[in-house]
Amino acid sequence: MNTVLSASGLQKSYGEQCVVDGLNLSIHKGECFGLLGPNGAGKTTTLRMLLGLIAPDAGEVKLLGLPVPQAAREARIRVGVVPQMDNLDPDFTVAENLLVYGRYFGMQDREIEARIPSLLEFASLTLKRDAKVPTLSGGMKRRLTLARALVNDPEIIFLDEPTTGLDPQARHLIWQRLRELMQQGKTLLLTTHFMDEAERLCDRLAVLDNGKLISQGSPRELIEQNIEPQVVEVFGENVAEWAAQHAANYVQRFELSGETVFCYLQNAQPLVAHLQTQTDLRYLHRPANLEDVFLKLTGREMRE
Amino acid sequence: MNRYNYALPQFSWRFFPIWQRHFLVWRKTAAASIMGHLADPVIYMLGLGYGLGSLLPDMGGTSYMTFLAAGTVCYSTMNSASFEALYSGFARMHEQRTWEAILNTPTSLDDVVLSEILWAATKSLMSGIAVLAVIGLLGLSHSWMMIWMIPLALLIGLAFAGMGLIMTALAPSYDFFMYYFTLVITPMMLLCGVFFPVSQLPESLQIAANFLPLTHAIDLARPLMSGQLPAAFLLHIAVLLAYALGGFYISLVLFRQRLTR
Numbered sequence: 001m002n003t004v005l006s007a008s009g010l011q012k013s014y015g016e017q018c019v020v021d022g023l024n025l026s027i028h029k030g031e032c033f034g035l036l037g038p039n040g041a042g043k044t045t046t047l048r049m050l051l052g053l054i055a056p057d058a059g060e061v062k063l064l065g066l067p068v069p070q071a072a073r074e075a076r077i078r079v080g081v082v083p084q085m086d087n088l089d090p091d092f093t094v095a096e097n098l099l100v101y102g103r104y105f106g107m108q109d110r111e112i113e114a115r116i117p118s119l120l121e122f123a124s125l126t127l128k129r130d131a132k133v134p135t136l137s138g139g140m141k142r143r144l145t146l147a148r149a150l151v152n153d154p155e156i157i158f159l160d161e162p163t164t165g166l167d168p169q170a171r172h173l174i175w176q177r178l179r180e181l182m183q184q185g186k187t188l189l190l191t192t193h194f195m196d197e198a199e200r201l202c203d204r205l206a207v208l209d210n211g212k213l214i215s216q217g218s219p220r221e222l223i224e225q226n227i228e229p230q231v232v233e234v235f236g237e238n239v240a241e242w243a244a245q246h247a248a249n250y251v252q253r254f255e256l257s258g259e260t261v262f263c264y265l266q267n268a269q270p271l272v273a274h275l276q277t278q279t280d281l282r283y284l285h286r287p288a289n290l291e292d293v294f295l296k297l298t299g300r301e302m303r304e
Numbered sequence: 305m306n307r308y309n310y311a312l313p314q315f316s317w318r319f320f321p322i323w324q325r326h327f328l329v330w331r332k333t334a335a336a337s338i339m340g341h342l343a344d345p346v347i348y349m350l351g352l353g354y355g356l357g358s359l360l361p362d363m364g365g366t367s368y369m370t371f372l373a374a375g376t377v378c379y380s381t382m383n384s385a386s387f388e389a390l391y392s393g394f395a396r397m398h399e400q401r402t403w404e405a406i407l408n409t410p411t412s413l414d415d416v417v418l419s420e421i422l423w424a425a426t427k428s429l430m431s432g433i434a435v436l437a438v439i440g441l442l443g444l445s446h447s448w449m450m451i452w453m454i455p456l457a458l459l460i461g462l463a464f465a466g467m468g469l470i471m472t473a474l475a476p477s478y479d480f481f482m483y484y485f486t487l488v489i490t491p492m493m494l495l496c497g498v499f500f501p502v503s504q505l506p507e508s509l510q511i512a513a514n515f516l517p518l519t520h521a522i523d524l525a526r527p528l529m530s531g532q533l534p535a536a537f538l539l540h541i542a543v544l545l546a547y548a549l550g551g552f553y554i555s556l557v558l559f560r561q562r563l564t565r
Contacts, residue, residue, distance in 0.1 A: 014565060053407060054564050055308060073410045081408035087401035091329045100328065103321035104409035152409075 002029040003062075004156050004187050005050060010059035012045055012211075019045045021211035023059070027156075032178070032188040034198040037208035038298050043191040044084065046208070047160055050189070051076065064155060077105060080149030084160040086141050088133045094120070094144055095129045098151055105152040115151060122177065123147035139170030146177060157181065159190040163197060175200060195291040205290075209298045219290055226293045228253065228264040232271055235260045236281040250274055257300055264288065309560040313414045313553065322406055322419035327426070341431035345380035346438050349373060352499065363501070366530055373444045374525040375498035377435050377453060378460060382518055384431035385461040386489055388424040389468030390481045396420075397472065403563070413563060417556050421465040421548070428461025429454070439529075447531030456528070460521045463544045466551020467517070473558035492518040497526075517547045 003026050010023040020042045027033045035043050048054045050061055052072025061068040063075040089097050095116055102112035120126045123143040128136065136144065142162065149157055162178070163171040178188060178201055192198055198205055199219045206216045215222055223229075232251075234242065236259075243261045247254050250271040251263040263271060268285055275283045330337060349372055357368030364371075396402040403416050436453055439445055471484045495509060496502065496518035502510055513519045520540040527534040534540065 051408065073412060076408070076410045079408075083401075083404060083408065085401060085404075087405040089325070089329070089402060089405075090400060091332055096328070100321070100325045101405070101409070103324065104318070104406055104411055106318070106321075106410070 003027065004029045005061075005063050005189065007046075007050060007061045008059055010046070010049060010061065011057045012042075012049060012054070013057055019211050020049065020056070023208075023211070023213055025050075025206060025213070027187060027189060029155075029187055030182070030185050031203040032182055032190065032201050034202035034205040035189070035191040035208055036193065036195075036198055036205055036294060037191075038193065041208045041298075042211040043208055044160060045211075047158055047189070047191060051079065051081065051158060077152065078155045080152065080154035080157040082142075082145050082149045082157065082159040082162050084164065086145055088141060088144060088148070090133045093130050093132055094125055094136070097133065097144060098148055101148045102151040107152065112151065115153075119147040119150060122150070122180075124173070137170075139166055139173065142166060142170065142174060143177070146174065150181075154186070156187040156189065159188060161191055161193070163192070163194065171197070195289065195294055199290045207294065207297050214297050215293075222293050223288055223290060227288045227296055228266055229288055230265045230268040231286055231288050231292055232263040232265065232268050232275070233260055233284040233286075234263065234275065234281055235283070238280055242278065242281060246274070255300070262292075264292070309557055309564070313418065313556055314412065315418065316412070316415055318411045319415040319418040319422070322411065322416060323423050323426070325402075325406075326419065326423040330427075338430070338434060341380065341384060341434045342438065344383075345376045345431075345435050349376040349435075349438075367444075369442075370444045370529065371526070372499065373439045374529040375522055377432055377439070377457065378518060378521040378525050379493050379498050380435050381428040381432045381457045381460045382464045382489065382492070382521070385424040385428040385464040386468045386485075388427045389420065389465045390472055390475075390484065391478065393420050393424070393469060393472045394475055394478060394481075397559075397563075407563075413559055414556060417469065417552070417559055420469060421462060421552050421555075424465030424468065425458050425461030428464070429458045432457025432460075445529045445531075447529070449528045449531045449533075452528050453525060456521065456524055459541065459544050459548070460517075462548035463517045463521075463551070464547075466548045466555065468551075469555035470551055470558060473555045473562055492516050495519075497522045517544055520544055 005025070005027040007023055007025045010020055012020040023046060035046065037043050045054070049056045050063060050068065052061070052063070052069035052075065055069050064078050066075040068075055089100060092100060098116050098119055099109065099112050102115070103109070117126070120129055123146060125140060125144060125147065128140065133141065146162070163174050166174065175197070182188060190201070202219060204216070204218055205222060207214050207222070215226060217225065239259060239261050240256060243254065243256050247261060247263065251265055254261055254263040265271060272285055275281060349369070353369035353372050357372070360368045406416055407413065433454060436450065471481060475481060495505065495513045496516050497513070502513050502519060505513065520543040524534045524537060524540045
């Protein structure tokens with residue numbers, strides 16, 4: 001398989017705190033690779049090292065066959081970046097943002113102007129061509145940021161939490177566009193803490209916590225390897241009492257979180273039959289998903 | 305401690321599209337900006353020149369207005385570069401995250417900081433030319449040597465942009481810049497010979513003034529305005545260049561420390 005981005009033994013500390021600790025990654029051409037992790041897990045620092053914006057304390061990065069950070073400038077000519085926070089130029093129109101950004105890649109104005117109509121169409125912003133950035137909605141700004149990242153027709157696109165802060169309609173439109181990019185053969189590397197986003201988009205995922213890679217694989221593999229296939233969520237006023245008295249009879253592994261007991265099982269039938277007799281409890285029976293894996297691997301406690 | 309932070313700047317032509325970006329933003333508000341360049345210095349010059357000048361004897365053979373004109377060009381170019389490097393530079397670095405967007409392309413921080421210092425100096429150049437045009441229209445200088453004021457405006461701009469960028473690299477917020485204006489820029493305006501010759505000051509302040517870049521700028525500007533070759537002009541040019549290059553290098557090291565962690 002054709003590797004477009006690889007990192008080995010990547011290490012970065014700020015003072016005493018080790019932010020990225022011995023990270024190994026290998027990303028193949030044409031795949032969508034997701035970096036998952038709670039806030040402060042080291043996702044953004046990892047992206048910045050992979051782009052050559054900061055130098056690692058130890059380890060090696062190869063981006064599109066070039067050593068980074070030594071040849072980061074050459075490598076970034078063929079890379080697109082969608083940052084976590086919007087940093088469009090507020091003084092410029094939509095089209096001017098694309099033109100000015102293309103110039104940073106050394107592109108000629110004529111070359112950029114020839115690309116602008118298709119970029120605007122891709123971002124569904126054709127009618128907003130001459131609108132100033134502050135007049136755009138949050139979803140439009142994100143789409144323009146995505147279009148801007150494509151101005152140089154990159155081979156790999158880095159996306160740092162591409163849909164944070166968007167409403168469901170805007171998120172679905174971004175997902176649709178990212179799938180189109182994958183169909184065009186682009187490689188995507190994205191960070192997210194939305195499990196549905198990761199499950200929908202990513203071919204492979206790596207879960208990062210405290211700067212360490214704790215699990216890696218396709219969404220299905222991660223679920224199969226890390227967690228029981230069935231989940232029953234039980235809620236109700238007396239759920240704590242129920243958990244103390246009955247849960248262990250039906251469930252090998254369960255967690256009480258707030259007013260809910262999460263039961264992880266190979267076979268949920270006996271538990272469901274029992275719960276049907278408990279009139280003061282409600283329950284939800286569903287297959288295990290990536291969020292269950294994520295919470296099992298990184299814990300339920302808050303990170304900030 | 306990171307050795308890379310202290311590396312000498314690496315220049316590349318990729319700074320140019322960044323400078324072009326700043327110019328395009330400026331062009332959108334050019335009319336208001338030129339008014340801003342002109343209103344404050346011209347009102348000072350005319351107000352003090354006519355008001356105070358009528359009470360004063362000639363200053364070494366020239367009118368007080370002509371004396372003041374040279375100082376006005378220097379301090380207005382100082383202000384233009386300082387405001388651009390501090391407030392606008394901080395907005396681009398911190399508030400609008402423009403630098404972050406630019407740095408994701410094949411540019412480096414060295415290109416970004418170089419474009420900042422050159423852009424701030426460009427603003428000085430524009431403000432210098434605007435004030436010189438007024439001086440020319442008022443007939444305050446008749447010497448062709450005045451043409452040298454144009455490269456001088458650029459050099460003053462580079463010196464103050466370099467100093468200003470150090471502050472921008474250190475600033476936690478816009479409030480920080482008040483200290484710089486109150487403790488550095490305003491004292492220079494009053495101590496470096498804009499409104500009266502430095503020789504009028506007590507000796508200790510004269511010695512202090514000799515270390516300040518604006519003094520050297522004015523020592524170059526005033527003879528040029530009256531058609532003379534400035535005494536020790538190489539020294540004055542060297543001091544201004546030292547402030548420009550020193551400021552550029554120190555600010556670059558500080559920006560590297562601030563932004564590449």
